[in-house]
Amino acid sequence: MSTDIWLGWTYFILCALFALVGALATISSANPIRGAMGLLMMILSIAGLYLSLHAQFLAAIQLIVYAGAIVVLFLFVIMLLGPSAQAPSDSRARFPRAIGAGLFLLLGAGVVSWLVMLGQHISKETARLAAAGTWKPATVPSDFGGIDAFGKELFTKTLVPFELSSALLLVAVIGAIAVARSKHGDGAEKALPTAAALTEATPKEEASV
Amino acid sequence: MNLFFALSPFLTLALGALLLMVAEAAAAGNGRGEKVRPGLALGAALTCFASCAAAAGVWFYGVERIEGLDVLQPWLIIDRFTLFFAGLLALGGGLASLLAGGYLPEHQIERGEFYALLLFSTLGALILAAAGDVLTLFLGLETMSLGVYALTAFRRASPRSAEAALKYFLLGSFAAALLLFGFALLYGATGHTDLAGLGQAVKTIASGALSGQAAGPTTLGAAAGPLVLFGFILVLAGLVFKVSAVPFHMWTPDAYEGAPTPATSFMAVAVKAGAFAVLLRVLLVCFGDKQSTSWANGWPAVIAWIAVLTMTVANLVAGRQESAKRMLAYSSIAHAGYLLVGVVATSRDGTAGTSGILFYLLGYTVATIGAFGGLILAGHRGAEAVSFEDLAGLGRRHPAAALPFALFLLSLAGVPPTAGFFGKWFILKAAMEGGFSVLTVVAFLNSVLGAYYYLKVLVYLYMREPGAGAPIATPMKSGYVNVALAVSAFFVVLIGLDPSRSLSVATRAAASLFGG
Known part of the structure; x- marks a missing residue:
């Protein structure tokens, strides 16, 4: 190479x-x-x-x-x-968490080894096709990735998704405000629940599920 | 101009949401630092119903006659399938905002953002249902989901609400990441992000894999097959999470229980319907070729197993709940299972299966909104009705509040002559005619099993008295909730008495998915 x-x-x-x-x-x-x-x-x-x-x-x-x-x-x-900001160490459910991590690692290892094999297969295939002359690497236009090519693409071809993304950003902003803003004139409003309060509030009936 | 007409269901919602935000900002205070909100709920509901009417207008004008929709290609597909879902989602959003108009002031958590979020979420669901490209699909999905996460966390002071929202947000983001990874692999294998082009490429790859030849639209050759398969699995996992089917259902009971009840009803109705719209489009447009829809090599067997698991697990667990709200959450998981039976049926006869699903979703939407509305109506300030005990004896003390509740539960259980009965009937019929007899029998047995916990509510409503010292539920009074219940009850009875008209609409919508 x-x-x-x-x-x-x-x-x-x-x-x-x-x-x-x-x-x-x-x-x-x-x-x-x-x-x-x-x-x-x-x-x-x-x-x-x-x-x-x-x-x-x-x-x-x-x-x-x-x-x-x-x-x-x-x-x-x-x-x-x-x-x-320092989270208290949480020793509950250590066993299921370990199982979950193990399973995920196993799955990840499988996927990665499979992807490596796939990559080798693809490079062999492209080499064979390139030798036969039926394939050549894609050429990148000279202005690709620059700000003018990017802007042109954004405002012509992908105009519809670009406009739709404004709704996404707006809803994210309103959502953040709705969650963060405290209510006026309501004494019942408590401070932000701490992590400890949240763990206590975990529904008891989950055991029955 | 044509373009604006075709997009009017979308534009109405966006415009209405913006106007509501302005109205909230301009709302006058009452001198005690509290804002007076004259009819924000009414505005939200009217916006949704206007969007629904706009969808109906485009439908009756004939969407095929509208020219100049090419500029939307391939991002948004405006066909009868989209319009059906636009109407359905807007109806669900409108009814949910009516419920919110009664519920939020009663429990003193009304703020204008709720309605804006609800409308934008509905808009996201509409975009999702119309998406013809992976990019718009993801934008729609996130617009819908972000709004719903915030709605779940709306009751700020309650730790349970915060916990539910956090769980929902984290798991939802994880599912969205899976979906994106899947689409990235599909793009790598086919070079397409638009669903139609993706479908063509998958077809070529599948036929190549069948004949053992290295055929593919890209130079990947035979390697494209595994990539497509892996991408498909990830995409399916992401979408199945959104419809809350087992084994991706864990978030549902917690999120549904922690959210304010109108938000719960919106999640059960609009999020589920939007997710089913996109699931149908992805499965039938991208993976609708012979190879992918065969029982041996394709998705029907996978979906069938998910459907069986979903129905059985949800029905078994729902019967053991003590909270009626949690029971309704499990019931919505079970309904996702019945709908997935319809999805399996689409692999043999696409139009019959899809029209069954659309009809079912229509009946499910009004009945679910009604059931949550009944639960809202049964409680009042400081004493929200949540558990079965709270509902004890309500039917004797307040028959007017209990009667619609009972009607909606009967519809969810599938008792004739309600909308729910015909929904189940059409889906089971499509599955039976498609040759999935075992699946049909399992679905039927499950709907019998499901009747148990709906009837349990009726037993509490009419045959139990609250125990000594237990809080006695007094229904709240709200015109908004009453209107929502009346509209839902009207549709449940109307669809139940005259199913043929709704079915013909659903069939036309389904046919447009297959180019009919």
Whole structure:
């Protein structure tokens, strides 16, 4: 294989590996700040993956919106909450959780090995077809992934979904306000329920289900 | 202009929701820091009914005659199937907002956002039913779901409501991720995101797999087959979660119980109907080829097992509930099972099966809204009726509140001559004629089993007296709820007495899915 293909592979593997490590850190660290940092690492690696797909604009947006705005917002909230952001360790249902994790790992391993086999099959197939001359790699237009090509696509071909997404964003905003806003003039309104209150409130009749 | 006419059911909802938000913002205070909300519920309900009327208008004008819909291709498909669902979903949304108009002020949790969220959720369900491309499908699904998550969490002070919303949100996001991953694999295998193109490509791949040749629209060759299969499994899992069928039903009882009752009724009705619309479209348009619909190699066997599990588990667990609201949640899972029997039947005779499902959904919508409405009516401020004990003796003390409740429960149980009976009849008939006799027998036995817990409510309503010291339920008074119950009861009885007219509408809608 030529050098640029090797370079591409190495770049992809590195980005993918960092994304996985970041994702694992996000869900496994008890310290929420570390979790947010793991998320940041994953977002950066995914932006790197976008770059390898010629999607420069998407990569830039990923950096600005996710890494720049959303992770910072997460950090603000974690800092505001202070020590109460630390979740108390929960030892209930350890056994079913372990079973679930084991099953998921097993399934994941199966899927990954199957995908690897599929990838080998596909590369063999394309090599065979390319040798026979019936297949050549798709060419990317020179302006692909740039902001002008992106905007043109967005406002002509995909205008309908673009307009529909405004409804999605609006409903997300209203939903967030409805959940976050406290009611005026109602003394019964309590503070945000803490994690402990939530666990206590778990319906008792679940045992009968 | 034609375009606006064809899209009027959608635009009405969006416009109405925006107007309601403005009205809420401009609502005057009463001097004590509380806002006076004159008829926001009425506005929401009228918007929904206007959208319903717009769908009917396009239907009767003849959607085939409208030109210039090409610009919507392939994003939105406006055909009679879409219009049927638009009418049905808008009806469900309108009735749910009427229930909310009575329930929210009574329990002092009324805020204007509820109605805006409800309308936008309905709009999302409409987009979902009309989606002709994976992109619009996902946008519609998320618009609907995000609204419903917020509606579930609406009772801020209640930890149970917060817990229900969090569970629903996390599991729903997980299901959406599965769905997206599935569609990504399908796109990788076929190079299409539009459902029609996807269907063509799947057909080519399936025929290639059948003859053992490496045939495919892309260079993947024979490797496309497993990719399609894996993508299909993930897509199916995501959609089955939304219709809350076993084994993806765990969120349903908690979310339904924790949400304010009007939101619960909306979830049981609109979310389920929208999910079934998209399930039918994906199965019949993308995976409607001979290979995919064969019992040995395709989806019917999988769906049949899910249907059997759903009906049996839900009916068995529903009978053991102590809370009537939770029982209704399990009953809605069981109804998803009956509807899935209809989905299996579509693999043999698409039009008969689909029209059965559409008819069933119509009857199910009005009866479910009515049943939740009856539950709402039975309680009052500070004493919401939730458990069976709360309903004890209501039929003797307040016959006017108990009678419609009983009617809707009988319809859900499938007792003739109500809408529910004919819904079950048409679905079982389609399944029987499709040759799925074992499945038909299981569905029939299950509907007998299901009658047990509906009758249990009737026993409590009419043959029990509240125990000594137990709180005695006094029904609330609300014009909104009464109107919702009256409209639902009208439809339940009308469809039950004259099923042929609704069936012919459902059949025309179903036929349009197959190009008829």
